[in-house]
Amino acid sequence: MAIATLDTVVLDCPDPLALARFYAQVLGGEVKETTDGTDSWVELRGAPGAPLAFQSAPGFVPPAWPAAEPSQQFHLDLTVPDLDVAEKAVLALGAVPLDATDRQRTFRVYADPAGHPFCLCAS
Incomplete structure (x- = not known):
């Protein structure tokens, strides 16, 4: 329970x-x-x-990505139908790419305007 x-x-x-x-x-x-x-x-x-x-x-102090010190603590996974379209939209809103260069993966990592990591994940 x-x-x-x-x-x-x-x-x-x-x-x-x-x-x-x-x-x-x-x-x-x-x-x-x-x-x-x-x-x-x-x-x-x-x-x-x-x-x-x-x-x-x-x-x-925003967490560092992907450094172990200081720890990132947690991140958000956000599912999207099209990674390229979603990437363009979040960058226009002020997100910063952290690990988004590998276009073969099913996810890309960004930081929000306060520095929290989040992933855009293909649905």
């Missing part, structure tokens, strides 16, 4: 609203800001898959 269920994947970042807008463009969904007037927590709602939220982290 499970002890818990996954509620939300939360990404620490320097600018939660900007990163939420990036992922809204990539995944769809609606950006929902906090109602307390702070920008320390922003959610992405209505996108397929696990819910995402973005939390302000003063002093945030």
Whole structure:
């Protein structure tokens, strides 16, 4: 029997609203800001898959790819129907290629604007 269920994947970042807008463009969904007037927590709602939220982290240092130190900790795998089309779109939104030169593989690695690694994976 499970002890818990996954509620939300939360990404620490320097600018939660900007990163939420990036992922809204990539995944769809609606950006929902906090109602307390702070920008320390922003959610992405209505996108397929696990819910995402973005939390302000003063002093945030993005993980290194693929270096073991400091550890990357985790990354997101995003399934797409066409790698070339998806790559063009995420680069236009501010993603940075980390390991995307091998065109024979079924995945390519990028960093979002805050430096979190994510993969575009062929469906």
